[in-house]
Amino acid sequence: MTDASINNAAPGRRPGSLLSADVRTAKRNAAEKRFRAYGLTAMLIGLFFLVVLFVTIVRSGAPAFTRTVVDVEFTLTQEQFDAAESELFKTKAYSNLFISELDARLEQDGLDLDFDEAAIERLLGKVGGTLREHYRANPGDLGQPVQFELAASSRVDGYFKGRVTRDTLQDSRFLQASDLDLVDALEEAGIMKQAFNWTFITGADSGVDNPGGAGIGASVVGSFFMMLVVLFLSLPIGVAASIYLEEFAPQNRFTDLIEVNISNLAAVPSIVFGILGLAVFIQFMHLPQSAPLVGGLVLTLMTLPTIIISTRASLKSVPPSIRDAALGVGASKMQAVFHHVLPLAMPGILTGTIIGLAQALGETAPLLLIGMVGFVARGYPDGFLAGFTEPNSAMPAQIYTWAARADVSFYEKAWGGIIILLAFLLTMNIIAIILRRRFERRW
Amino acid sequence: MPIFWLFLIVLAIAAVGFVIGRQRALQSAGGDSRGLHSLPGYYGWNVALKAMVPAFGLMVVWLLVQPIYVSSTVSGMIPESAIAEGSSMGLVMAEVRRAAEGLDSAVAAGAITEDFARNARADVADVTQRLKDAGQIVTSQITQPVLRAAQEYRILNNTGNLVMSGLVIAIALAGALYALRETNAVFRARNVVEQGVRALLIAAASIAVLTTLGIVLSLVFNTIEFFRLYPASEFFFGLNWAPSFSGRGGASDLGILPLLWGTLYISIVALLVAVPIGLFAAIYLSEYASRRLRAVAKPAIEVLAGIPTIVYGLFALLTVGPLLMEVFGKEGLGWMQSGTSVMTAGLVMGIMLIPFVSSLSDDIINAVPQAMRDGSYGLGATQSETIRQVVLPAALPGIVGAILLAASRAIGETMIVVLGAGAAARLDLNPFEAMTTVTAKIVSQLTGDADFASPEALVAFALGMTLFVITLGLNIFALYIVRKYREQYE
Numbered sequence: 060m061t062d063a064s065i066n067n068a069a070p071g072r073r074p075g076s077l078l079s080a081d082v083r084t085a086k087r088n089a090a091e092k093r094f095r096a097y098g099l100t101a102m103l104i105g106l107f108f109l110v111v112l113f114v115t116i117v118r119s120g121a122p123a124f125t126r127t128v129v130d131v132e133f134t135l136t137q138e139q140f141d142a143a144e145s146e147l148f149k150t151k152a153y154s155n156l157f158i159s160e161l162d163a164r165l166e167q168d169g170l171d172l173d174f175d176e177a178a179i180e181r182l183l184g185k186v187g188g189t190l191r192e193h194y195r196a197n198p199g200d201l202g203q204p205v206q207f208e209l210a211a212s213s214r215v216d217g218y219f220k221g222r223v224t225r226d227t228l229q230d231s232r233f234l235q236a237s238d239l240d241l242v243d244a245l246e247e248a249g250i251m252k253q254a255f256n257w258t259f260i261t262g263a264d265s266g267v268d269n270p271g272g273a274g275i276g277a278s279v280v281g282s283f284f285m286m287l288v289v290l291f292l293s294l295p296i297g298v299a300a301s302i303y304l305e306e307f308a309p310q311n312r313f314t315d316l317i318e319v320n321i322s323n324l325a326a327v328p329s330i331v332f333g334i335l336g337l338a339v340f341i342q343f344m345h346l347p348q349s350a351p352l353v354g355g356l357v358l359t360l361m362t363l364p365t366i367i368i369s370t371r372a373s374l375k376s377v378p379p380s381i382r383d384a385a386l387g388v389g390a391s392k393m394q395a396v397f398h399h400v401l402p403l404a405m406p407g408i409l410t411g412t413i414i415g416l417a418q419a420l421g422e423t424a425p426l427l428l429i430g431m432v433g434f435v436a437r438g439y440p441d442g443f444l445a446g447f448t449e450p451n452s453a454m455p456a457q458i459y460t461w462a463a464r465a466d467v468s469f470y471e472k473a474w475g476g477i478i479i480l481l482a483f484l485l486t487m488n489i490i491a492i493i494l495r496r497r498f499e500r501r502w
Numbered sequence: 503m504p505i506f507w508l509f510l511i512v513l514a515i516a517a518v519g520f521v522i523g524r525q526r527a528l529q530s531a532g533g534d535s536r537g538l539h540s541l542p543g544y545y546g547w548n549v550a551l552k553a554m555v556p557a558f559g560l561m562v563v564w565l566l567v568q569p570i571y572v573s574s575t576v577s578g579m580i581p582e583s584a585i586a587e588g589s590s591m592g593l594v595m596a597e598v599r600r601a602a603e604g605l606d607s608a609v610a611a612g613a614i615t616e617d618f619a620r621n622a623r624a625d626v627a628d629v630t631q632r633l634k635d636a637g638q639i640v641t642s643q644i645t646q647p648v649l650r651a652a653q654e655y656r657i658l659n660n661t662g663n664l665v666m667s668g669l670v671i672a673i674a675l676a677g678a679l680y681a682l683r684e685t686n687a688v689f690r691a692r693n694v695v696e697q698g699v700r701a702l703l704i705a706a707a708s709i710a711v712l713t714t715l716g717i718v719l720s721l722v723f724n725t726i727e728f729f730r731l732y733p734a735s736e737f738f739f740g741l742n743w744a745p746s747f748s749g750r751g752g753a754s755d756l757g758i759l760p761l762l763w764g765t766l767y768i769s770i771v772a773l774l775v776a777v778p779i780g781l782f783a784a785i786y787l788s789e790y791a792s793r794r795l796r797a798v799a800k801p802a803i804e805v806l807a808g809i810p811t812i813v814y815g816l817f818a819l820l821t822v823g824p825l826l827m828e829v830f831g832k833e834g835l836g837w838m839q840s841g842t843s844v845m846t847a848g849l850v851m852g853i854m855l856i857p858f859v860s861s862l863s864d865d866i867i868n869a870v871p872q873a874m875r876d877g878s879y880g881l882g883a884t885q886s887e888t889i890r891q892v893v894l895p896a897a898l899p900g901i902v903g904a905i906l907l908a909a910s911r912a913i914g915e916t917m918i919v920v921l922g923a924g925a926a927a928r929l930d931l932n933p934f935e936a937m938t939t940v941t942a943k944i945v946s947q948l949t950g951d952a953d954f955a956s957p958e959a960l961v962a963f964a965l966g967m968t969l970f971v972i973t974l975g976l977n978i979f980a981l982y983i984v985r986k987y988r989e990q991y992e
């Protein structure tokens with residue numbers, strides 16, 4: 060009976076071999092392969108975007124770290140100094156001295172080039188002013204050879220980096236085609252060359268017309284003070300809140316309210332925190348505008364949910380047996396938590412805090428609303444305490460300001476700023492990973 | 503910064519109090535800590551807490567109340583007539599504050615004497631000149647009422663700060679002395695301290711509630727203020743967004759619909775990029791990938807979520823925009839006018855959202871129990887059939903939740919759209935057209951020169967309110983779906 064039913068099971072189906080797939084099986088297998096290929100493709104696209112992003116950042120940002128300089132040895136005697144100081148147009152006198160010196164230097168190399176003061180000004184900016192400032196500040200250098208590293212104008216810099224080419228160049232008061240011959244000759248002679256751009260690392264923001272002098276140093280300091288505020292507020296408050304919610308909170312309405320608030324705050328767009336900062340800290344409490352203190356307060360409120368969520372996770376991962384053991388030898392609940400649970404959860408808490416700080420470090424939108432835009436970062440604060448209240452910017456806001464400027468030369472600075480920002484983030488994340496690897500306990 | 507020093511002084515009082523309290527407790531037990539009710543440290547903490555907590559509490563409250571009191575007193579001094587045509591109380595008060603700061607700095611720099619700064623009968627022109635000489639920026643002309651108000655403002659603030667410093671230090675000392683007096687061998691210090699610490703913990707946990715309250719209040723009050731100046735119906739149903747740049751009201755059209763449309767359009771483009779890629783990546787990683795590939799690829803994709811949004815914004819503006827221009831711009835298909843467009847911002851935002859979708863979906867797919875897969879395989883289904891017909895339906899509520907969370911991220915995202923989407927508000931279907939979003943306009947309305955009392959600036963709060971309500975609604979909806987439809991496998 061059973062044999063018969065098996066034989067008649069599929070009346071319409073041709074009996075096939077198990078070794079060769081029938082049409083339907085082949086179709087199903089093909090579908091399986093396709094599905095798998097979609098998955099692989101999607102994953103590869105994700106990774107591809109990551110690679111493209113990093114390649115773009117590195118390629119576009121690297122030029123920000125070099126700049127074109129003219130490296131010349133210049134000697135000014137006391138008489139020349141006195142003569143130049145007694146003239147009506149003092150910086151012009153210095154410029155002329157510089158030009159004759161440069162001319163002599165080029166002639167030594169057997170180059171005979173024709174250039175005038177205007178060309179030098181197009182190439183190097185106001186050289187005379189720089190020289191005069193140096194000698195007035197260091198009168199001891201008079202009569203001795205001094206090595207000057209003069210930054211070339213941003214357009215010459217662009218010529219070196221391929222942003223400006225002979226084909227695209229239009230003669231203007233900023234740069235002319237004839238200047239490029241001079242640039243080439245100077246490069247040939249080894250006078251004009253690429254050097255590491257320390258100004259970019261240590262400098263402050265420059266005006267819109269001076270991309271060459273723009274640096275990110277001041278806003279790094281602004282970010283640093285903000286992170287100090289965030290660290291010293293969000294870590295204790297976050298840990299205290301988590302301890303309460305995880306260890307002490309009774310099951311009641313109030314606890315539910317707090318929990319709902321925390322999970323909602325974690326999803327509130329960052330710009331809303333900026334509005335809060337503007338309305339409460341600046342309009343209502345009259346705290347100084349553009350101050351890292353206010354920025355830090357806003358970012359603290361923003362990172363608190365992140366820190367609370369990760370702290371609660373690491374408190375939860377400490378097994379109850381630890382608490383029971385502590386209670387068993389006579390510790391109070393508070394002692395059990397503070398003496399035993401908290402130290403064991405500390406690596407996890409610190410990891411979460413660092414990740415929260417990294418998130419805060421890259422945040423831009425709320426800072427724009429409280430006035431920490433890039434052009435505020437014109438210099439370093441006067442001291443430690445002033446660092447909190449003096450107007451300053453932060454790295455991402457500075458990058459935004461550069462990206463929003465019309466001059467293309469600033470884009471390179473923006474990318475360079477991103478490299479520095481990402482370097483900070485990477486360092487913080489690596490520290491977090493090391494902390495987790497070294498100290499995290501599995502129970 | 504006197505507040506900083508005040509802070510240090512109170513800390514010092516607490517530290518000294520800790521040491522003395524501890525010693526006093528030990529003394530009262532005859533130097534033998536076994537005679538004490540609590541460990542000696544608790545007696546010290548008792549003193550320190552009682553010195554610090556009330557003092558800092560008073561300091562915070564004082565710092566909050568003083569500016570309000572001072573401005574209300576000072577603004578009462580300014581007669582209606584002193585407020586110029588087209589100006590407002592807020593502007594005059596800003597002038598007063600600036601003048602007061604100018605006087606402060608001039609006194610600090612030694613350019614004028616304290617007495618001179620306080621001299622009520624001082625000549626306005628003379629003061630202005632002296633301030634200018636001292637290198638202070640004096641906006642426009644200081645008028646007599648403004649000068650008087652500024653002087654009053656300074657005096658009130660200075661006395662206020664002085665009184666606060668005195669009171670705070672007094673309270674810190676009083677708290678410490680009180681705690682020292684109650685210190686003896688039978689005093690239950692541990693219980694008292696633990697109760698105090700518990701109260702502090704509750705206070706810390708309440709900050710989340712206070713933050714929400716702060717957000718809601720600051721949005722609501724300013725939004726109401728905005729609707730007083732601008733009709734609500736035109737804001738919600740207006741099809742035109744054209745704020746006047748003078749910041750003085752007048753012919754501004756502030757309709758939110760073009761902004762909402764831009765927000766929605768960009769978010770849809772972003773989700774169209776992120777959802778398929780993220781979901782398939784999650785499926786591949788959780789179902790097909792070998793353990794080693796997963797260990798590398800999952801964190802690598804998650805790096806995309808850790809990159810600051812300003813980086814994506816720059817990427818959109820400087821890399822993706824020009825790239826799209828080459829294909830769809832004038833040289834190519836001619837659909838695109840400029841590098842900033844819905845497509846530019848949407849694509850880049852989609853890249854940013856991939857890890858949100860993939861990580862969350864990955865966790866959810868992993869939570870589907872193996873037994874369900876095994877059952878499906880046992881019936882002869884292939885792996886892809888199992889995923890499509892068993893795993894995904896089981897994980898669907900979670901995946902929908904993840905997508906909704908990603909959508910709320912997309913709507914609230916700011917920097918990518920500020921840099922990548924353009925500035926013109928448009929109701930248009932062409933995705934290669936520049937459009938703008940709610941978040942981008944919040945930034946542009948609040949970072950301009952417009953005065954805070956004008957509808958052009960206040961509209962940002964109404965926009966923020968809309969944004970807050972939408973994202974909050976999406977999040978609550980996402981959580982609701984996840985909770986309601988989640989299958990419980992236990």
